[in-house]
Amino acid sequence: MATGLAGLAAGRVRGASAGGAGVTDREFVLGMSAAFSGPSRGLGIELYRGATAYFEHVNGGEGVGGRRVALKTYDDGYQPDPSVRNTMTLMLEDEVFLLFGYVGTPTVTRVLPMLKKFQDRGMYLFFPFTGAQPQRQPPYGDFAFNLRASYAQETAGLVDNFVRVGRRRIAVFYQADAYGRSGWAGVRAALGRHGEQIVGEASYRRGTQFTASMRPQVEILQAAQPDAVVCIGAYAACAGFARDAVDLGLRVPIANLSFVGSENLLKLLTEGRDNPREYTDLLVNSQVVPSYEDTSIPAVREYRELMERHDPEPPAELVQEPYTPFPHSFVSLEGFLDAKLMVEVLSRLDEPPTRTGLENAVFSVKDFDLGIAERVSFGPERRQGLQQVYYTVVDEGRFVTLDDWQKRFSA
């Protein structure tokens, strides 16, 4: 189990304690378990890079009340068991101040019971990179704070828009785990509100590579004659599905959720192809942050500037497989916004900072301006900061905001 630490030196964070475990007079130590290896490593790496860009910016100044923010990281490969082990280590051995930026539903759903088990420690999970429901509702909702919109909101938005443009027969391609089921349930519920049902479904195993054939899945969905397919998966498998769908003649809009990792998906679909448009012109990806291309948005300008200035490297000791980071991506922008809000929450803690003060600090965030159009508020009944979903399509080799569903996807 490799680890990394951005910011200050690794090790236990006791002594010279200003408050509880995980915080000293000099630093806050946050714990992160995410995919830094395997076919979904791009998600963990990009989320880490975006968050680190902001933390380095803060650490380069006055820090948070004079304290720097350190991020202790572990690789779980997007697998539940390693993420549980990593969490045990972060909570019981490293004694970090809080958990931050976990990646994935199958991982987070297995970690949540641990937070309840050790609730006497007052540990919270902040801004996981998943839109699933378990960390948004009882019995574990009280142990997590979310920034992004949920998968239910993303799938509802996709379904509503597809139905609006006359595409009512919707099929689902999904990862055979809690994440896939979460998205599947979102599509099912949204279709139910329109009096429709999922017309076909096909699944794949988590960890499937882009090189794997998705022919069986495409053939299953082709038989259902869908008007559109909603994919709930990670970029490697979803790119493989989109590739085989085009090759086998399934020419319908293919939607992906924000978790997919849009830039990695696009890279896999277009790299080395003579006709990349054929594989991308029917893609539509929902996002939970605005487009990083829209520099009219203050937070996007700040993000681009800090990414260029710091150009954070992925933790070398965790990243064993080759990976070329993207200068900008939706995932790293989300990590950046997560970090920005995290710093705001930490800055609202009373002295000496303790975990017991975290909840009140979060609930004190009202109409906070992150630098995007939507303002952030939290409260006892509102543990998710953002609600808005954005839709993007590929134009000229990059994801841009979709303005007109009718024009692009009408049946």
Added chain:
Amino acid sequence: MKVKKLFQKTLFGVFSLFGFIGLSTSVLCVYTVDTHLSEEYVSNSQDIAKTIADASVDILLNRDLSTLQSLIDQFVEIQGIRYIYVTNEAGEFLAHTFVPGIPEEILAGDPSNTATVERNLPGMGDFVEVGSPILAGVAGAVHVGMDTDLIALKIQRAIGQQVYLISIVFVVGVFAAIWLVNLAARPVGDVLAYAVAVARDVGGEGEEAVDPRHRRVLERDDEAGQLARLFLHCLRNGGPDAATPRSPA
């Protein structure tokens, strides 16, 4: 190891008895292990299905399907379980572990039926499927598919180990029987050797002239010693001719 002719039939009988015991024990063992292990696997599967069904009530009523999926994903990691699916009261598949899709045979079945059935799923293999109703069936049902090939392999391994043990006991038993028979035959051989040595005493030097190795049998306090002493007694009282059945070759 040469067995005395007198005991060859006895040894054959012992060998046959061991063979019969080994064979009958093996057959009984195969039957018992096969039956009990098969029942054990089905019983365990039913317990798992019931556990999921009980846990599903709370999840279906109060929580979301990703939690249910997470639950069955953990159970499907148990060796021998190849698939799990959960349906609601309307027969809709709420969570399952099939990739790339739900097989036609299962889609065509009656999901409310929780009886144990044997299934052949093309491309997947043979399965024993057990079920358990959720909330007495009003909230749906859980079905668990056990890989019969894997169960058969496990049973074969268990049987193989038992038969292997029985075979070892059989072989050891046969060798032990040969050794014991020879042990029992040795005094008879001593008596015979003594008798032959005395009979060869054609020079009339008396039985004292016989090789002391052969005379040791006279000191025995068992039947062999008694027989040797009886032979000596007959010899002394009836003359050498009376005790010498025939001239040795």
